[in-house]
Structures are given as C-alpha cells and as structure tokens.
Amino acid sequence: MSRVLVIDDNETMRSGMALLLERMGHDVTAASGGGEGLRQMKARPFDLVITDYKMVDMDGLEVLDAVRRDYADTDVVVITAYGTIDVAVEAMRKGAADFVVKADALYDVLRLRVEKVLKHRELRQSRDRLDEENQYLRDEIGVRFNFGEMVGRSKPMKTVYEMVEKVAETDSAVLVYGESGTGKELVARAIHRRSARREGPFVKVNCGSLPRELVQSELFGHEKGAFTGAIRQKKGKFELAEGGTIFLDEIGDLPLEAQVNILRVLQTKEYDRVGGEETLHADVRVIAATHRVLREMVAEGAFREDLFYRLEVIPIRLVPLRDRKADIPDLVEHFLHKKCEEMNRPMKRLTDRAMAAMASYTWPGNVRELENVVERTLVLADGNVVDVNDLPLDVEASRAEVSAEELEDSAIPLTRRLEDLERQLIEQALEQAGGVKTKAAEMLGIKTSAFYYKLDKYGLT
Ligand SMILES: Nc1ncnc2c1ncn2[C@@H]1O[C@H](COP(=O)(O)OP(=O)(O)OP(=O)(O)O)[C@@H](O)[C@H]1O
Ligand SMILES: [Mg+2]
Structure with missing residues (x-):
C-alpha cells in the first residue's frame, strides 16, 4: 500500500481518481488545489502525488517544481489535457515520474501508469537499500578487523588471534594473563567456540569468590551427607563441564588445598566428589586466567610450582589497552x-x-x-x-x-x-x-x- 495524494480542483475528477486509487488498495488523500496539496505534504509524507495540470490557484508544473524541490523522494504524475503534449514534455523534463493525458479511458490508463510508477519506485528503493548495505559492508571491512567477537588489529592482538586459533585445535591447558578488563574471558570463550568441544558446555568458575570451605565441593561436587548442610548430592563444576571447557578465572586466588586437586585432574583426569567413594573421570579442557604474576606467587610459595607448569603449557598474554x-x-x-x-x-x-x-x-x-x-x-x-x-x-x-x-x-x-x-x-x-x-x-x-x-x-x- 502506498500513500497517494490526489490534487485536482475539479470535484468529480478528484473523487473519481481517489476512488480508483483506493480500490487499488492505496492510502489516498485528496486536495482541491496546489496550495492545499502542498500543505498536506507538510503534514505527512507521500509516495506519490497525482496532480492535474490546469487548476485555478497553481498549475501542475508548479506543484511538480515544489515537490521536486522539497520532497525529492516523492514521485509525481501530472494529468494533462488532450492536445497539450508540450506540457507533458515539460513535466517529464522537470522530473515527473510520468504523465497521463485526459482522454476517454483516463481511469484505465491512470491505473496502469500508477502501477508502473510504484513498481519502479519499489525497485529503486530496494536498489538504494542494497547500495547502502554494500557501502556499509565495505566500510565495515575497511575499518575493522574482527576475530569473532574480538576487535583490534594491533600486533599484540594479531598474536592473540593466532594463539587462539592454534590452541583451539588442541586439548592442552591454557593460561591467559592480562590486567582486569583486557578480555581474558573473551579469549577463553573464543578458544572454546573454535574447539572440537564447541557443542559442549563452557563453565566459568570464579576462583576468587568461592568461600574457602566450599571450594572443593563447588569444583568437584559432594555426596549427600558429606558435611553439615549437604542435604543432597551435588554436581561440581568439573562434572557440569563434562565434554566441554572449564574456565578457572582468577586462578591465583585458589587456595593451596584446592590447587592439589586441580593438579590431579590435569595429570590423571580424575577427581572425587567430596565424601564420595567412586573416582570420577573428567573429559574437560581447562583454561585458566589471572591478572596476577603467577611466577612471583610461586616464588612466594602462594602458588604450587607443579600446577603452575601444568597450566602454563600455553600462555596467552593480553596486553593492556594503553x-x-x-x-x-x-x-x-x-x-x-x-x-x-x-x-x-x-x-x-x-x-x-x-x-x-x-x-x-x-x-x-x-x-x-x-x-x-x-x-x-x-x-x-x-x-x-x-x-x-x-x-x-x-x-x-x-x-x-x-x-x-x-x-x-x-x-x-x-x-x-x-x-x-x-x-x-x-x-x-x-x-x-x-x-x-x-x-x-x-x-x-x-x-x-x-x-x-x-x-x-x-x-x-
Ligand atoms: N578485543 C576485544 N574486542 C571486543 N570486546 C572486548 C575485547 N576485549 C575485551 N572486550 C570486552 O570487554 C569486556 C571485558 O572483557 P573480559 O570480561 O573478557 O575481560 P577480563 O580480562 O576477563 O576482565 P576481568 O579481569 O575484569 O574479569 C567484555 O565486555 C568484553 O566483551
Ligand atoms: Mg574476567
């Protein structure tokens, strides 16, 4: 449905055209002269204006001029009297979409012309849209370097992308270093998404926020009655990450007792629920991250050296933005x-x-x-x-x-x-x-x- 404005000072003609266009399914507004028509246009946009040439207040060519000047997007069809082909030529020269000569089959001709003009209009608009989209895409490609969700084409970032791509193919432990907000989690997710485990879960554990006495049970789960408050069996994060990736964020904050168990999973792929009898097998890829200098923590005795070497099989360093x-x-x-x-x-x-x-x-x-x-x-x-x-x-x-x-x-x-x-x-x-x-x-x-x-x-x- 298009919005059409019909301008004609002849009442019979005006309502005849309006009726025709309404029957064609358009949203029609009628105006009894050029001045009124232009006022209507100010109030709301129209796709098409159909104007008679000969009117008392303003002729159709003047309406055409005004529309071309102020509403470049609106098409105009001018209705001319029989035998005034010069007016029709002038209308086309001034940018009318078409003209219709008043003759016997006026309404039939008008219907066909309107259909044609609106069809063209639609084609033109979709072409313009395509042009815009293409331009937009070109801008995008020119301006950005994307690696999934990761943006940035500095040398350090390109190195990160290469690392991510390489380690994604493996099942090795990865340790991501970087200050707060540099994108450590984003890297971990990117690795997971590119790995063979992508259909499996990605489970994030914030090692810094786990209450000390619950760390083991959070990571490895517990059996019913394993300790006061353990009213039912609970799965740990490793079990939840089965078949996927576990992301151990802020691994530097992990208490030493829990570090032993992580080491065990990395070495033997085995762990126990708290209070559990049976040993569980873990099919989980471990990615850890920290903003700390783990090597220093090792020197201070705050982080296990053996775990450090197990984790740092592949280090990825995120450079601060500055x-x-x-x-x-x-x-x-x-x-x-x-x-x-x-x-x-x-x-x-x-x-x-x-x-x-x-x-x-x-x-x-x-x-x-x-x-x-x-x-x-x-x-x-x-x-x-x-x-x-x-x-x-x-x-x-x-x-x-x-x-x-x-x-x-x-x-x-x-x-x-x-x-x-x-x-x-x-x-x-x-x-x-x-x-x-x-x-x-x-x-x-x-x-x-x-x-x-x-x-x-x-x-x-
Ligand atoms: N290269 C990047 N391109 C696009 N977005 C990024 C990039 N790096 C980080 N971000 C965005 O910045 C925000 C912080 O990233 P993220 O959470 O991965 O950082 P972090 O290193 O884990 O931080 P913290 O140590 O504070 O947890 C996120 O919204 C992330 O999507
Ligand atoms: Mg984070």
Whole structure:
C-alpha cells in the first residue's frame, strides 16, 4: 500500500481518481488545489502525488517544481489535457515520474501508469537499500578487523588471534594473563567456540569468590551427607563441564588445598566428589586466567610450582589497552555499533578530537572501561555527534596529554578523516543551498538518494 495524494480542483475528477486509487488498495488523500496539496505534504509524507495540470490557484508544473524541490523522494504524475503534449514534455523534463493525458479511458490508463510508477519506485528503493548495505559492508571491512567477537588489529592482538586459533585445535591447558578488563574471558570463550568441544558446555568458575570451605565441593561436587548442610548430592563444576571447557578465572586466588586437586585432574583426569567413594573421570579442557604474576606467587610459595607448569603449557598474554592504542578507534566503533543497536538508537559518531582524546587516555580499566565509557556517552550525549565535551570527565581530562605526535599518529584512520571532511562539505552545501536538499546534492554532484543516505549517516536529517 502506498500513500497517494490526489490534487485536482475539479470535484468529480478528484473523487473519481481517489476512488480508483483506493480500490487499488492505496492510502489516498485528496486536495482541491496546489496550495492545499502542498500543505498536506507538510503534514505527512507521500509516495506519490497525482496532480492535474490546469487548476485555478497553481498549475501542475508548479506543484511538480515544489515537490521536486522539497520532497525529492516523492514521485509525481501530472494529468494533462488532450492536445497539450508540450506540457507533458515539460513535466517529464522537470522530473515527473510520468504523465497521463485526459482522454476517454483516463481511469484505465491512470491505473496502469500508477502501477508502473510504484513498481519502479519499489525497485529503486530496494536498489538504494542494497547500495547502502554494500557501502556499509565495505566500510565495515575497511575499518575493522574482527576475530569473532574480538576487535583490534594491533600486533599484540594479531598474536592473540593466532594463539587462539592454534590452541583451539588442541586439548592442552591454557593460561591467559592480562590486567582486569583486557578480555581474558573473551579469549577463553573464543578458544572454546573454535574447539572440537564447541557443542559442549563452557563453565566459568570464579576462583576468587568461592568461600574457602566450599571450594572443593563447588569444583568437584559432594555426596549427600558429606558435611553439615549437604542435604543432597551435588554436581561440581568439573562434572557440569563434562565434554566441554572449564574456565578457572582468577586462578591465583585458589587456595593451596584446592590447587592439589586441580593438579590431579590435569595429570590423571580424575577427581572425587567430596565424601564420595567412586573416582570420577573428567573429559574437560581447562583454561585458566589471572591478572596476577603467577611466577612471583610461586616464588612466594602462594602458588604450587607443579600446577603452575601444568597450566602454563600455553600462555596467552593480553596486553593492556594503553600499550596497543592503535586498537582504540576500532574498539570505539565496535562498541558504538553494538550499543546503538542494543539501545535501539540511531548511530552516533565521534569527532576527530573526541576520538583523539579517547586514544590518548590511559584506560586503567582497559576494554571494559572503554565499553562503559562508550555506553555512558551514548546515554548522556544529545545529538548524533559526540565531541570532547560529551565524553565522561576522566577521559576528557586526558585530552591535555594529547601530544602533536600522537595526533599525527595513525590512531585516527584515514576513513575517519575523510568522513569528517565529507560531513563538513555536506553541511556547507546545505547552508549554501538554503536547506534545499536536492540543490545541495546537485552542488556536490551526487545523486539525491546518495545525499539522503549521507544525511542520515551523519545525523544531519
Ligand atoms: N578485543 C576485544 N574486542 C571486543 N570486546 C572486548 C575485547 N576485549 C575485551 N572486550 C570486552 O570487554 C569486556 C571485558 O572483557 P573480559 O570480561 O573478557 O575481560 P577480563 O580480562 O576477563 O576482565 P576481568 O579481569 O575484569 O574479569 C567484555 O565486555 C568484553 O566483551
Ligand atoms: Mg574476567
């Protein structure tokens, strides 16, 4: 169903056409003159305007001009009197989608023409959509490097991707090092997803938050009556992870007693439920993570050396964000996309200055902090462009530290700089064209549809 506006000052003609179009299943509005028609258009958008040529207040070509000027997306069909082919030619020249000559079979002809125009319109729109999607995909591929959910194309991250790919094929224990918020859990999940165990469970255990007296039972389960409060048998995390992967987060916080049992699982693939008689077999891949320097803990006697070597078969080190600043723009873009989608909001973008401030901040909370800052910014910033002032204060404060050298840095990709330039040009053109979009598009030498797409992209609508 399309929205059609019929403009004719002849009552009989007007209601005749309106009836025809309604029968064709369209949403029809009728106006008794050019002026009224244009007022209707201000109130709501139309897909198609059908206007008579000869009217008292305004002729059809003037209506056509006004529509082409202010509503580039609306198609116009002009109805001309018999024998006025020059008007029809002029209408087509001015951008009418079609014309219909008033003659005997007017309604039949009109029906066919309207069908044709709307069909074209649909094709044109789906082509434009495809163009936009292709452009979007091209932008995506150009700007981002993705590894599943992981973003960043700095050298340290590429090394991580390679490691993940390699260890995923094996069943070896993996130890992931990294400060808080660097993506240790993300790496563990990525390994699991790429491994032969991907259909099996991924069970996360936070070793730091387990109450000391419950650690064993949490990890390995217990039998009914094994201790006070053990009113029924309970499965431990290893049993729950059977056939899959267990992720032992903050392994450095694991009490020494429990470390022995983990070592046993790694060595013999065996464990016992607390209070259990039968020994269970574990088919589980172990991935551990820590923000601590385990080697030092070993030296201090706080971590078992034998377990350390068992776990560190394959170490993966996540570099703090401040040491791989090249990833910051990619991460910002990634979270902007993700959060805007989640919050169902139009896409926002950062100015170069805002991006430079993000890139120069030290990010003590690493990627998690960056993710939070992007989310907060989206919630707080008005408009579709985020400038330095819109960034949460602590990030903004670091702006003073942006050195000329860093600004020169490739941290701001060329595509971003080009986008800023493009945006400026569009704003200028719009201003010079007095806000008339078709004119601005013409000044820039681009198609109106492309112009609208860009307006939308830059939040200038
Ligand atoms: N390279 C990355 N690309 C995209 N998102 C990332 C990346 N690294 C981390 N994140 C995101 O940052 C957040 C923190 O990551 P994660 O929980 O894996 O960190 P962590 O090292 O386990 O932190 P903590 O030590 O605080 O538990 C998550 O939302 C994660 O999705
Ligand atoms: Mg974590």
